[in-house]
Amino acid sequence: MATHSSPGFFGRRTLSSPKTSVSKDNDALRIGILGAANIAPDGLINPAKTMRSIVVVSVAARDEAKAKEFAAKNEIPNTHPSYDALINDPSIDCIYNPLPNGLHYIWTKKALEAGKHVLLEKPAASNAEQTKELFELAKAKNLVLLEAFHNRFHPASLRFRDILQKHIAEGHPLKHIQAVIALPPLLPPTDIRFDWNLAGGTMMDVGCYLINAVRFFTGLEVESVESAVPKIVAENVDGRMDCVFKMKGPHSNGVLAQTTASLTNPWLSLQTYLEIIPKFIAETDDKVFTFGVFLLPGMYHYMTIKDKVTGKTENLPKVYGDGHSSHKFQLEAFVKAVKNHGKDVESIPGWVTGEDSVLNMQALDDVYRRAGMKVRE
Ligand SMILES: NC(=O)C1=CN([C@@H]2O[C@H](COP(=O)(O)OP(=O)(O)OC[C@H]3O[C@@H](n4cnc5c(N)ncnc54)[C@H](OP(=O)(O)O)[C@@H]3O)[C@@H](O)[C@H]2O)C=CC1
Numbered sequence: 001m002a003t004h005s006s007p008g009f010f011g012r013r014t015l016s017s018p019k020t021s022v023s024k025d026n027d028a029l030r031i032g033i034l035g036a037a038n039i040a041p042d043g044l045i046n047p048a049k050t051m052r053s054i055v056v057v058s059v060a061a062r063d064e065a066k067a068k069e070f071a072a073k074n075e076i077p078n079t080h081p082s083y084d085a086l087i088n089d090p091s092i093d094c095i096y097n098p099l100p101n102g103l104h105y106i107w108t109k110k111a112l113e114a115g116k117h118v119l120l121e122k123p124a125a126s127n128a129e130q131t132k133e134l135f136e137l138a139k140a141k142n143l144v145l146l147e148a149f150h151n152r153f154h155p156a157s158l159r160f161r162d163i164l165q166k167h168i169a170e171g172h173p174l175k176h177i178q179a180v181i182a183l184p185p186l187l188p189p190t191d192i193r194f195d196w197n198l199a200g201g202t203m204m205d206v207g208c209y210l211i212n213a214v215r216f217f218t219g220l221e222v223e224s225v226e227s228a229v230p231k232i233v234a235e236n237v238d239g240r241m242d243c244v245f246k247m248k249g250p251h252s253n254g255v256l257a258q259t260t261a262s263l264t265n266p267w268l269s270l271q272t273y274l275e276i277i278p279k280f281i282a283e284t285d286d287k288v289f290t291f292g293v294f295l296l297p298g299m300y301h302y303m304t305i306k307d308k309v310t311g312k313t314e315n316l317p318k319v320y321g322d323g324h325s326s327h328k329f330q331l332e333a334f335v336k337a338v339k340n341h342g343k344d345v346e347s348i349p350g351w352v353t354g355e356d357s358v359l360n361m362q363a364l365d366d367v368y369r370r371a372g373m374k375v376r377e
């Protein structure tokens with residue numbers, strides 16, 4: 001009998017940065033990129049190279065010379081002289097928006113108005129009001145709009161969610177939830193993530209994943225933000241945010257979810273060492289479920305279940321599927337949704353609905369209010 005095993009760590013790295021592109025279907029979706037963004041190779045360009053059903057046709061940058069350089073480096077055949085020109089090109093079906101957070105709303109709105117489907121980087125916009133407006137517009141125009149919570153589409157995330165939710169449904173109430181993404185200061189203070197004018201902030205950047213993970217894995221919703229303690233690094237900008245959320249939903253019993261988001265954990269401290277692996281932990285009455293590296297499960301992950309009575313820990317099998325990155329699984333979902341004219345997207349495993357994105361953004365807004373900070377504009 002033939003056995004199938006997923007590629008190992010280096011095989012997965014090779015798969016996620018392919019040197020050449022596969023040939024494309026005649027009806028492949030044509031997608032253009034707004035900005036020569038750092039995330040674009042991982043977020044779109046490399047996954048698209050491995051797919052026949054989508055082709056990256058152009059990139060636009062504020063300075064076209066930069067777009068040309070980026071296009072040459074990433075084997076993108078064309079450039080456009082401005083974001084507007086790209087969006088209004090009738091030969092383009094879809095737009096990838098990896099601009100700074102504060103530009104997500106305006107350029108996604110323009111893309112939708114021009115009739116393009118949009119793969120939109122997280123967080124969806126600067127605040128919940130803008131997010132709601134974008135998804136209403138997408139619905140009115142029958143277009144696909146997806147906030148890029150790529151980690152949800154990976155088979156390990158889906159497996160972990162199913163195992164946890166089954167256990168809860170079998171009568172084991174959640175007692176505590178924890179989610180952590182806390183990185184040392186890898187980024188300079190000039191990074192877009194620390195710029196209030198670009199809707200920066202650590203809670204916006206990595207905190208949006210934490211709220212989403214808590215909601216996605218448990219199936220619960222945020223009832224209230226019980227506490228939000230920021231470490232301020234610039235006016236109205238958080239370099240770290242520690243939160244406690246009260247959750248609501250079936251079997252929730254007001255369970256608390258504790259989140260830690262940081263982009264400024266000090267180098268060489270015990271705290272940095274303890275928090276360095278992005279982790280999601282859910283404790284029920286009898287077990288503790290842990291998903292390590294839940295943010296980039298395609299790179300590496302581990303999933304464990306500890307029995308609170310016996311103290312024994314079970315290591316769940318790793319789930320890498322065909323070894324591709326979470327961004328590739330996400331792109332496949334996006335293509336499927338567009339090809340199906342946005343119908344029945346809820347049946348796509350991991351799909352982030354508009355309602356989901358709005359709820360996530362509402363929780364983010366509430367965190368900033370609770371922290372005594374301004375909601376992003
Ligand atoms: N899904 C994921 O795994 C990840 C998602 N992200 C998200 O993607 C987005 C972009 O992140 P990242 O790629 O790191 O960002 P970059 O620092 O690379 O910036 C992205 C682009 O923003 C454009 N830009 C437009 N206006 C401004 C301005 N006023 N100041 C600075 N840049 C501007 C630049 O475009 P131009 O080329 O036109 O000059 C730049 O190429 C963020 O929303 C982030 O949250 C980021 C990393 C990972």
Ligand SMILES: O=C1OC[C@@H](O)[C@H](O)[C@H]1O
Nearest residue numbers: 122183193205206263295
């Ligand atoms: O995946 C990510 O990890 C690091 C962050 O700064 C980035 O914006 C995020 O999307």
